[in-house]
Amino acid sequence: MHKEENGEIDPDFINRLAGFLGFEEERVRHLFEKKYLARNWGKHEHMLRFDKEISHIEHGTVLYEKGSSFEIIMGFPKIRRAMVLDPTLKKHFNGLSKLAIEEKMNGYNVRVAQVDGEILAITRSGYICPYTTERANVKLNLEFFDAFPELVLYGEMVGPDNPYVPKTIYDIESVEFFIFDIREKNTGKPLPTAKRRELMEKYGFFQVRSFGEIPLETAPEEIAGIIRELGKNEHEGVVIKDPEMVLPSLKYTSSQSNCSDLRHAFKFYNEAGRDYMLSRIVREGFQTVEWNEDETEFKERCIQLGESILTPLRESIRNVKDGERLYEEVRIRVRDLKTVTEFENYLKRLGVDTIFETPQLAGNEYLVNIKKVNKSTNDKTQAIWEGELW
């Protein structure tokens, strides 16, 4: 009913959508024109996604028709960063007595929800990822969604078979979903942390590690201790939450996580964002001052930083000099070979340049190695080796 014909969107659809969002029709039309409101494709074409934050609606929010109205799955709330723990926590969580501390895992953000009877995995930007959707259906206890069709799981897909952020540091063989938030459809209202943990435990879901509830008063010091421990195993950091989930959460990360980000960024120095690089470097500066490090610790931090930048940079530059192409090697594990084709088309549609290798049987599943080509860094580096000027 609402499909575009000759590029025109059905006026009745616009009218109903405007009514649902509380926007003027003209504004809705404008959002479509600017592609701030865009469609998924293929069998999920009816699912709209906000490609930009609009009014109170988060970027990545997904919206689709349900009955005579619409249903919304709100995007990931942006979790802002504490650059220093003191006084930031006391200022931000002013009035609370306790804070819930949970691990921030290094994986791929995904929402899982039941839509029209199907379990779908929705990415941070509001795409329906076919691979993540297959994994969610294989890995998760689907009974939960029948019991709570109105709830959306917000979690992290973690492990080596994650084609976006593959990590081996969590001792996971393939991939698992670690839930860190549950929110209601439409309202986006979150469950309090204790309630969420209880519910997830009941259904046997993996959850991000909890460091319990900590008094606000001692939180900066205690979190610094947790961060140091997490850093030793290259773990990323923590998310600091109001246990009632009324105030927005904050994040704080380990030096090792900053350096790990930098290693990745400088491997592909010509595609990584300049601000991304700088922010990770500046965090190192604040952490060493806040933690009052002595000259030995500081020197160690300088070495870590320098090596995190220069080692991957040297490797990429050398590889190109030696005639190799720069790529990132990732892997997926699927039950159904159709998922491989769907995922390949999906990445192509998103503009990711990949080479899919032949699937290998592994038990009742298939492993597929994927090379993600980093064309920009590759071409730039090669041009320099051929004598091009900066």
Add this chain to the structure above:
Amino acid sequence: MHKEENGEIDPDFINRLAGFLGFEEERVRHLFEKKYLARNWGKHEHMLRFDKEISHIEHGTVLYEKGSSFEIIMGFPKIRRAMVLDPTLKKHFNGLSKLAIEEKMNGYNVRVAQVDGEILAITRSGYICPYTTERANVKLNLEFFDAFPELVLYGEMVGPDNPYVPKTIYDIESVEFFIFDIREKNTGKPLPTAKRRELMEKYGFFQVRSFGEIPLETAPEEIAGIIRELGKNEHEGVVIKDPEMVLPSLKYTSSQSNCSDLRHAFKFYNEAGRDYMLSRIVREGFQTVEWNEDETEFKERCIQLGESILTPLRESIRNVKDGERLYEEVRIRVRDLKTVTEFENYLKRLGVDTIFETPQLAGNEYLVNIKKVNKSTNDKTQAIWEGELW
């Protein structure tokens, strides 16, 4: 005759200027509107400067009426960077047998020329700096300009009394002008390197150090050696020239110079350009691969890089934490106190936030300390210490 009245530029002036430049009148009017062509102020109001590269005219080019026509002082030709010496030099200077190698000094680019009987110092952007102008009149042999009124000196103002780039590494007590290029007015035609050196020697000018002429064949290797030596004293690098000055020059810098730039950039991390930082880091990567460094040398480079970034960053963050304001302390040395006032107004007009201290008599001159306030980094850092999120 050509002054704007009520914001309107004299049509006759536009007409003559368009004729001189070979542009349509409409285009000239557009350049003024966009401020791509802008006026200096005060007594130099009649001097126009190109605030953008337009057609073949370099950014910073200056233009003024002379008799019934105009005279042009061309901007600094952009000197592009060789990221690696081999094969870049052979490719770029293909066909030449020898290259002239000269030191690239770390100072402030300035053109000095006689305009309407006055000796003026013109900055890279085409401003007439009153301080640099005074210093040029004090320091340079002015007879040269009477003998060659049609020639423009392109040089580097170097030394501790340089309020833009103060450096003590050159063993200069105050400031001196080191000439590296001489070009004709209007045409911008450069003198061959040997001719330029001979002429400058005759008039007793300082010149940038020459490393002589080197065969193209062995240049990459020889320059690498020169760069290593220069780096030991924190000197910046070299400019590699076609001795006839027909092909454009190239530059190549030492690791120490990259690190020195980074130390400055990270001291004022919130105002320094992201691309500026990244390019200096990437150069380190190419140099270590091109020079085939072993693990000991590489480790040393990593430490240098890490410390060049984190040491100034820590210092700035600490200083703000301790309630200090971040500024850069520079100094000028003037003969006439009027120059101090003019320079203060000049910097204000350019939007530089400064605190001028009381002039101190030093021989027959005055020393004035100037604090250049780095508001952006200061405010950002202070906000973080007060608990603001990133």
